[in-house]
Amino acid sequence: MKSNIQEKEDRVRPDGLSKVTGALKYLTDLTFPNMLYAKILRSAYPHAKILSINTAEAEKLPGVASVITYKDVPGMNRFGIIIPDQPVLCEERVRTVGDAVAAVAATSYEIAEMALKLIQVEYEELPIIDTPEKGLEPNAIKLHPAGNICHRSSYINGDIEEAFKACEVIVEETYELPRQLHGYMETEGGVVVPQEDGGITVYAATQHGFKDRFQLSRILGIPEGMIRIFSSPMGGSFGGKDELNIQPYAALLALKTNCPVKIHNTRAESLRASLKRHPMKITAKTGTDRLGKILAHQVKIIADKGAYATLGPAVLDFAVEHAAGPYIIPNIETGGVSVFTNNGVTGEFRGFGGNQITFALEGQLDRLAAVLNMDPIELRQINLRNATDLGPLGHRIAPTDSAALVLKEIQRLYQKSNTPSKDSNWKRYGSGIAIAMHGGGLGFGRLDSAGGRIFLNKEGKIEISFGFEECGQGLLSVIENIAIEEIGCSAEDIQIVIGDTSVVPVSGSSTASRGTSIVWQSMQKMKEPFKNKLIQHASISLSIPAENLYLGPTGIWELGKEEGPCMTYKTCAEGLLDSTVLTSFHFPVTPDAVNGGHFLYSFGGVKVDVEVDILSGMVKVMSIDHVISAGPVVSPKGFRGQIEGGGVMSLGYTLMEEVKMMNSQYATQNFDTYLMPNIVDIPFDTNVYAIEELYEGDIYGPRGVGEIGTIAITPAIIKAIHDAIGCWVTKLPISSEDILEKAEARGMLSWI
Amino acid sequence: MDINNKVLDNPIDALMTITLTVNGEKIDIQTASTEKLVNILREQLNFVGTKISCGIGRCGACSVLIDNELVNACFVMAYQVNGKSITTIEGLGGVTVDEVQEAFLTEGGFQCGYCTSGMIMAVKYLLALNPNPSESDIKEALAGNLCRCTGYGGIIRSVQSLAAKKIGI
Numbered sequence: 001m002k003s004n005i006q007e008k009e010d011r012v013r014p015d016g017l018s019k020v021t022g023a024l025k026y027l028t029d030l031t032f033p034n035m036l037y038a039k040i041l042r043s044a045y046p047h048a049k050i051l052s053i054n055t056a057e058a059e060k061l062p063g064v065a066s067v068i069t070y071k072d073v074p075g076m077n078r079f080g081i082i083i084p085d086q087p088v089l090c091e092e093r094v095r096t097v098g099d100a101v102a103a104v105a106a107t108s109y110e111i112a113e114m115a116l117k118l119i120q121v122e123y124e125e126l127p128i129i130d131t132p133e134k135g136l137e138p139n140a141i142k143l144h145p146a147g148n149i150c151h152r153s154s155y156i157n158g159d160i161e162e163a164f165k166a167c168e169v170i171v172e173e174t175y176e177l178p179r180q181l182h183g184y185m186e187t188e189g190g191v192v193v194p195q196e197d198g199g200i201t202v203y204a205a206t207q208h209g210f211k212d213r214f215q216l217s218r219i220l221g222i223p224e225g226m227i228r229i230f231s232s233p234m235g236g237s238f239g240g241k242d243e244l245n246i247q248p249y250a251a252l253l254a255l256k257t258n259c260p261v262k263i264h265n266t267r268a269e270s271l272r273a274s275l276k277r278h279p280m281k282i283t284a285k286t287g288t289d290r291l292g293k294i295l296a297h298q299v300k301i302i303a304d305k306g307a308y309a310t311l312g313p314a315v316l317d318f319a320v321e322h323a324a325g326p327y328i329i330p331n332i333e334t335g336g337v338s339v340f341t342n343n344g345v346t347g348e349f350r351g352f353g354g355n356q357i358t359f360a361l362e363g364q365l366d367r368l369a370a371v372l373n374m375d376p377i378e379l380r381q382i383n384l385r386n387a388t389d390l391g392p393l394g395h396r397i398a399p400t401d402s403a404a405l406v407l408k409e410i411q412r413l414y415q416k417s418n419t420p421s422k423d424s425n426w427k428r429y430g431s432g433i434a435i436a437m438h439g440g441g442l443g444f445g446r447l448d449s450a451g452g453r454i455f456l457n458k459e460g461k462i463e464i465s466f467g468f469e470e471c472g473q474g475l476l477s478v479i480e481n482i483a484i485e486e487i488g489c490s491a492e493d494i495q496i497v498i499g500d501t502s503v504v505p506v507s508g509s510s511t512a513s514r515g516t517s518i519v520w521q522s523m524q525k526m527k528e529p530f531k532n533k534l535i536q537h538a539s540i541s542l543s544i545p546a547e548n549l550y551l552g553p554t555g556i557w558e559l560g561k562e563e564g565p566c567m568t569y570k571t572c573a574e575g576l577l578d579s580t581v582l583t584s585f586h587f588p589v590t591p592d593a594v595n596g597g598h599f600l601y602s603f604g605g606v607k608v609d610v611e612v613d614i615l616s617g618m619v620k621v622m623s624i625d626h627v628i629s630a631g632p633v634v635s636p637k638g639f640r641g642q643i644e645g646g647g648v649m650s651l652g653y654t655l656m657e658e659v660k661m662m663n664s665q666y667a668t669q670n671f672d673t674y675l676m677p678n679i680v681d682i683p684f685d686t687n688v689y690a691i692e693e694l695y696e697g698d699i700y701g702p703r704g705v706g707e708i709g710t711i712a713i714t715p716a717i718i719k720a721i722h723d724a725i726g727c728w729v730t731k732l733p734i735s736s737e738d739i740l741e742k743a744e745a746r747g748m749l750s751w752i
Numbered sequence: 753m754d755i756n757n758k759v760l761d762n763p764i765d766a767l768m769t770i771t772l773t774v775n776g777e778k779i780d781i782q783t784a785s786t787e788k789l790v791n792i793l794r795e796q797l798n799f800v801g802t803k804i805s806c807g808i809g810r811c812g813a814c815s816v817l818i819d820n821e822l823v824n825a826c827f828v829m830a831y832q833v834n835g836k837s838i839t840t841i842e843g844l845g846g847v848t849v850d851e852v853q854e855a856f857l858t859e860g861g862f863q864c865g866y867c868t869s870g871m872i873m874a875v876k877y878l879l880a881l882n883p884n885p886s887e888s889d890i891k892e893a894l895a896g897n898l899c900r901c902t903g904y905g906g907i908i909r910s911v912q913s914l915a916a917k918k919i920g921i
């Protein structure tokens with residue numbers, strides 16, 4: 001396991017000790033006096049009318065404190081981050097088995113569960129739409145008033161028809177991608193505690209506390225100021241806890257019973273109600289001239305939205321934007337449609353549509369290289385963007401030569417690949433590469449507020465706060481490391497405050513690989529004014545010229561006097577009344593008005609070696625090399641962990657993970673049938689190389705790396721399989737039957 | 753399958769008194785005989801360092817040692833642990849952290865930390881039996897513990913750093 005990332009200083013992450021000792025209280029670990037336990041009744045059918053709901057029997061069960069239905073929602077009975085189209089509690093219709101119909105608070109989970117069984121719901125089943133194609137049929141039943149199209153997105157440049165005529169080589173393929181589970185180890189949950197003023201305090205994981213506050217205010221019909229959200233720590237999210245999950249039910253029940261109410265989903269409950277990655281079917285037609293220059297690229301995306309929108313439209317926009325990735329293609333036509341179905345809701349998931357579209361794009365390049373009989377790296381080089389080229393939607397982006405740097409490094413790794421040449425009887429070996437470009441931040445036309453706050457608190461600690469959440473990604477380390485670097489203080493001088501809406505500033509969501517960027521940029525804006533305030537104070541009180549003073553460990557130091565600070569932070573705090581520096585700004589965005597277009601991109605490349613067993617059809621990844629260009633590495637262990645972890649998540653996506661639905665009912669309910677990679681499935685030979693230099697003049701600092709490690713791995717594995725057995729896989733997750741059929745079709749099994 | 757619901761289907765289960773030793777302390781508790789150990793630990797005894805994730809023995813988040821054997825606490829019931837001695841994550845270390853915990857800290861063997869209690873118990877168990885595990889030993893020993901965050905890299909480095917220390921590399 002190699003890495004070129006230097007361990008600057010071997011600092012343990014701030015939340016480390018509490019995690020390895022088991023002392024950290026996750027929000028699902030909390031209990032409060034008089035706490036009730038709640039369960040949610042989800043729809044029995046994927047699509048039905050509700051004729052009646054009778055809760056009388058359930059209410060009579062001893063131990064039951066309250067049963068709620070849609071009648072108990074005082075405000076707007078809908079949620080959804082952008083488009084609130086999902087009922088909190090369904091009124092007359094259910095559209096998916098994840099829909100909530102009622103909820104019960106009782107003195108124990110067991111009693112609440114019993115009570116759910118006593119609620120009588122009369123349904124009248126309706127025909128289901130279980131594929132997006134069916135949803136598009138002209139006479140399909142409408143799932144929403146405006147029909148079944150949740151969103152369309154497109155990008156057209158040049159003249160695709162003419163361009164195809166000029167092509168020497170054209171390849172066309174349809175790629176199919178599965179419904180992936182986020183698989184965070186901590187299922188959704190938490191406690192809502194009613195307050196004396198009629199407000200609530202919510203302890204439940206989310207990736208954007210302020211957004212939960214806004215949504216809950218709308219549902220509960222109380223002002224945002226009466227809602228306080230504690231949003232982390234949490235046991236993983238990966239996009240999955242971005243949308244509301246159990247919060248509205250616990251909140252409604254807490255207000256109704258005036259008791260704290262806890263909900264902690266079981267894995268099966270979580271699987272039924274949670275978001276998943278969008279299944280997509282992507283058809284791509286791509287043509288080049290004789291020398292491999294891509295002239296035309298036509299892409300059609302059809303996404304299974306499930307029953308409600310959440311961030312689905314943005315995910316589709318992202319996929320459309322990244323259809324050409326880091327390549328310059330003069331004629332392009334990308335069209336996507338996201339279609340409502342009665343399947344489970346799909347939404348935000350690490351990679352955000354980039355995984356699906358890059359699988360198709362890199363697949364096309366590899367197929368073209370094969371037909372042209374060209375080296376796949378060379379084909380990529382010919383078509384690769386230059387530093388100052390426009391972005392993939394023809395919009396201006398921060399200049400970057402990362403694409404070329406990553407490809408060069410991947411080329412070096414690819415060349416020294418040592419594929420075993422002597423095939424055993426039934427094992428075949430191959431290597432593959434792929435690269436990816438990934439936008440950070442929410443994109444043009446989306447409110448993408450950023451900001452932070454720093455001040456010296458009464459205890460003499462430099463208190464730094466952001467409205468972000470620690471999902472496990474290592475945000476606390478990022479804040480600590482950047483603060484130490486920029487301020488000059490030591491870790492002990494810092495107190496980090498995040499994730500409590502009553503005290504933190506607005507920083508926007510902990511999503512879209514934006515956290516690291518925002519922390520760094522905020523610190524650039526805040527550090528000088530903050531330092532100046534402290535130095536001015538010390539200068540006046542100690543009569544030392546300000547230019548001789550600087551901030552260091554434990555306090556303010558005078559140049560040339562190494563024995564200790566001339567004023568400790570504690571003393572400074574006692575005299576300095578106001579040291580607060582606040583910043584708020586918009587995440588850097590392209591100046592061109594293209595919907596969703598990004599400005600800052602990170603780049604990644606992957607090289608893998610695989611072993612294909614043509615007797616069993618099993619594919620094993622033998623090694624993974626990641627090359628990442630996302631600016632300076634802020635937190636070495638965190639960086640490596642994000643890339644390795646993201647890579648393995650996508651290894652699972654490629655080789656084994658799928659939440660199967662049959663007739664819009666989940667066939668998969670827990671980890672016995674949903675297989676995520678365990679330690680046996682991953683190569684110990686995994687290496688991470690960072691390219692830390694930013695392009696000349698780049699003032700935007702380190703980029704977040706939460707997503708970039710998940711993108712290129714899938715197409716690299718597919719290419720490696722092709723290298724091993726000469727056939728292309730088009731449908732994920734790769735099935736051994738598919739491999740066997742392909743091997744057989746190529747006559748590879750003739751020796752059996 | 754979701755056996756979380758199994759007990760719920762039959763909530764009126766006979767209560768029994770069992771005696772456990774948890775992290776060295778002897779405790780008598782009244783519980784349904786089929787109550788799962790993970791619930792006893794988390795809800796009755798407030799040892800919430802032991803986590804629950806799948807509830808069906810497939811993820812290892814609830815791993816504890818029962819009489820020094822590694823067991824998924826969601827997979828054993830009250831009557832099965834009567835008289836047994838249980839070690840949870842809270843039972844490791846003391847004034848300072850245990851060496852496995854230390855290795856996880858320095859090697860970055862965790863991110864969200866939700867799998868970490870169980871993972872550390874599994875590593876403890878592995879190293880107790882085999883202080884210098886090979887790659888395949890590590891794979892075999894930790895195959896029952898899922899981690900969604902790290903991709904296992906930091907966990908492998910944690911284990912290997914301990915193995916290396918033991919054999920003085």
Ligand code: FES
Nearest residue numbers: 805807809812826
């Ligand atoms: S919770 Fe016990 S093994 Fe998953």
Ligand code: FES
Nearest residue numbers: 863864899900901
């Ligand atoms: S650290 Fe999050 S699941 Fe392992």
